[in-house]
């Protein structure tokens with residue numbers, strides 16, 4: 001049996017591995033020169049400084065059923081955690097700190113420690129069971145119904161409502177920033193879902209980085225695929241599925257729009273309509289910095305953090321997210337700063353550290369957000385600007401130019417709205433089907449959505465094998 005996988009993102013590679021280990025002869029075809037899609041790293045600023053090109057913090061690469069099915073250690077992949085998973089500095093010189101140790105986090109949050117524990121402890125303790133269900137299409141018989149009912153009762157709320165259960169600015173901001181990873185308005189039902197999942201992940205497995213950079217993980221997946229008999233082709237953009245006529249299975253690690261274009265008339269009208277209605281969300285503007293020494297954060301604990309959420313209070317982060325979702329740009333955007341070198345010092349050279357950052361900006365934005373990002377960091381780390389030795393910027397449209405899946409700079413390959421929680425891109429138990437014979441969508445535009453988990457790829461491969 002023969003298969004092609006179009007696109008070598010983590011989902012494409014996961015789908016290819018799942019097919020290859022079931023005896024299928026697989027070839028992955030990638031448009032660019034580099035394999036890995038949103039999973040990659042390179043020396044972007046100064047020689048020897050390793051920056052992640054896309055994904056950096058990967059709890060699901062430790063915990064998802066696909067990655068748990070691999071012996072990553074034997075493949076040379078090691079994960080590293082910073083002492084503090086996440087810090088959220090505030091204007092008064094304090095910061096909310098999230099550590100993997102839930103008890104330590106709760107103690108640090110003072111008056112809100114009990115509420116934090118009550119909300120997240122059960123999900124952190126049962127994280128593998130939670131993922132068993134959450135990494136599937138929404139429409140399925142839950143394997144852990146009580147746990148899922150409890151998760152659903154909190155995840156269905158707005159992030160603003162969950163945040164309001166806390167009394168301190170620190171806990172409110174901490175949770176709001178995590179929920180903002182979804183890129184969207186935080187007062188809408190279900191906007192708490194990503195925040196609850198990522199907080200549970202932080203306490204269960206941490207928010208680790210890959211030692212040596214994200215490309216190490218992509219390369220390990222490729223090596224494993226080749227060991228299983230798979231092949232890879234780079235610099236070949238597939239424009240039509242007709243180019244792959246000799247295959248029994250085709251997996252598309254692409255956007256729904258690209259899949260529809262590649263399938264043409266082979267796609268039934270019902271699917272074409274659903275794919276045409278698929279919406280993209282807000283975008284990212286990425287800046288990588290080479291920084292002499294540490295960022296001079298004012299608040300204690302922030303220098304020890306892997307991720308720093310820069311955006312001020314919960315109210316301010318919510319307002320910025322509402323603006324960019326409506327298409328307007330925010331003067332003080334929500335910025336995610338990655339200090340991967342804290343967990344993985346081998347990425348630095350001679351005391352100069354690679355810092356990864358991106359701001360949330362509107363879909364398709366052409367605004368240069370570099371100065372806004374620098375000002376936001378400077379606000380909580382006076383003197384930052386003077387320590388920057390070099391910068392490398394990738395605007396929203398630049399992200400789209402490098403990876404066809406990031407339309408308009410949308411790094412989630414589709415809005416994480418309630419509608420697209422249910423129909424990503426179609427509703428039902430097999431959202432991987434394109435309606436065309438032998439062809440399945442396997443990108444982050446299918447459940448469980450964005451992130452480095454490989455589950456869209458594995459689920460699509462299983463759907464294809466089951467149908468055959």
Ligand SMILES: Cc1cc2nc3c(=O)[nH]c(=O)nc-3n(C[C@H](O)[C@H](O)[C@H](O)COP(=O)(O)OP(=O)(O)OC[C@H]3O[C@@H](n4cnc5c(N)ncnc54)[C@H](O)[C@@H]3O)c2cc1C
Nearest residue numbers: 007009010011031037038054055056057238443444451452
């Ligand atoms: C700046 C940034 C930061 C991020 N941070 C994180 C993070 O910290 N943690 C996390 O979990 N996730 C993060 N993500 C998201 C994560 O990278 C994505 O969700 C994930 O990579 C999606 O995987 P995928 O396989 O669906 O697609 P992608 O990784 O987008 O890969 C798609 C691949 O398909 C190729 N392709 C597309 N069309 C064609 C075609 N017609 N022919 C041939 N090849 C084609 C593309 O070139 C690309 O290589 C981040 C992403 C970005 C950009």
